[in-house]
Amino acid sequence: MKQYKVAVLGATGAVGREMIKILEERRFPVGELKLLSSERSAGKKICFYGEDIPVAAAEPSSFSGCDIVLGASPNKIAVRFMQNIVDAGAVFIDNSSAFRLHDDVPLVVPEINPGDIKKHRGVISNPNCATIIALVAVNPINKLSKITKMTVSTYQAVSGAGAGGPVELFDQIRAVFDGKRVEKNVFPRQIAYNLIPKIGDFCENGYTTEEMKMQNEGRKILHLPSLKVSCTCVRVPVVRCHSEAISVTTERRILPEEARREIISAEGCRLSDNTAENIYPTPLDASGGDTVLVGRVREDMANENTLSLWCVGDQIRKGAAANAVQIAEKLIAL
């Protein structure tokens, strides 16, 4: 079996570390692993198959000989090195939002649009985490009848803001217990015992950049250019896993039972929906897994041809790192 030289750009962050773990878990055929980071994090070591691999500072020449570069860095870094990666002949599977809406960059959720991978010209983008989780949950419904619109409220975990998010939540929880001043660095408001209805920056239309991603990326991934999505994104004091309440409108009426059957057989989802047995998904249930849990499937009471549901997924894994590695798997199988 062919072995690949894989680099992880942004190896020391929450998503980068998870990518390395998932490469090992899924036995991706890594011949050589190169770990790259900022100057600040260079010199750290990360364990891969029992071996401590040193992290080097990323430079334009770092990608020579690489087959695949998994990107887990901020947009600025992704933009800085993109051409170097492509010039080195590697495929850049990038988790930043920098290239997601570029026409020549496939934006891929492997369970939904794996065929788009082959159109790449050196860069493949990994979608936004809340978008991946929502789309994996509604994709089975879209197969039954085309989705025309969605209304989404998110409940997003603090680890979506990077490794500093959980640290800030725990520090604030402890400060509240000790009656000390609550300090904020990562989040714009206290997140302990609180909610923050703003993720990303505000756009002119009153939506946040995070909220706009669901429609813009959803259209591209589902190949539904006129899909409408109205979204409210909220940070909640949960450590891991994003949850979403979704109303999804389709061209024809779909009964909950029909949707449930399709979800059961869909790749990437697990049905967790039995009101008689009090079965519904919570963030703790999805933590550490690569499956989106879907429950509370019912007919929407306010809108025709609409189903309401509740889905939960581990946004560091399926919402980011696992999705990127799954793209790499599809890529090498082409």
Add this chain to the structure above:
Amino acid sequence: MKQYKVAVLGATGAVGREMIKILEERRFPVGELKLLSSERSAGKKICFYGEDIPVAAAEPSSFSGCDIVLGASPNKIAVRFMQNIVDAGAVFIDNSSAFRLHDDVPLVVPEINPGDIKKHRGVISNPNCATIIALVAVNPINKLSKITKMTVSTYQAVSGAGAGGPVELFDQIRAVFDGKRVEKNVFPRQIAYNLIPKIGDFCENGYTTEEMKMQNEGRKILHLPSLKVSCTCVRVPVVRCHSEAISVTTERRILPEEARREIISAEGCRLSDNTAENIYPTPLDASGGDTVLVGRVREDMANENTLSLWCVGDQIRKGAAANAVQIAEKLIAL
């Protein structure tokens, strides 16, 4: 000024205690205060204007001479004593859900339908907490153009489950810190660092009893019998204040600016909405107040004639105790 003999039924619970505090805060003309509870809680004392008032076990004869009985007890207790209260000549302002949908019982949010109070025949119901908060927020919009439907996702605080809710959250948070087993009594699943997409019991249609209240009570309070509301109610690890993401559809299109102006001048709401200044409401901002904070007002991207907004209110105060005392104020002013 006339003084009233007021009883609080369920005086030792979270809502009952808040009612007593609010009677004092709002200088309700209480001539005599009678505190009633279950056998189990009888004998406790609660402070009112500096005086410790003993709590007695409620009996059928407890209401003799009362003008107003504020009910903060479970449905079963409200049903048990309702006829005794009415027979004693008192008006029962009841926070339980037992009588809310009865034809001869007004269901009142004083900012919305104060006129319904005068139709009472001894019982006036206080609406569900999440419903009060949502309706106070959308009432200014309903004045501009009739609401036809709403899609609501709630983020409900643990204190909505009674005084035991916050105790369980804090105990679980501490157990997680100490690496101990997380115990559950109040909530069906761990609530620390988690979400529970089930409040109340499941109905046959897949909705919970809590979710159905928003449509059923909303129709009655807003005098909109064909109002459609689709709701997802979720418990979040927040101590106090319910938050809600609402999409509200009206007969005609309303621009966000027009809605904001109406919210600014509406009784019971405060506009907290300025994206340029990063102003939006969070649960900590609304805690301890009687005002519903409304922010994130914007045009819905998926539905015509629809505004999206985010509102937050203290569900123990405006969602329960303060609303009941406000009903009593309107009642004595008749």
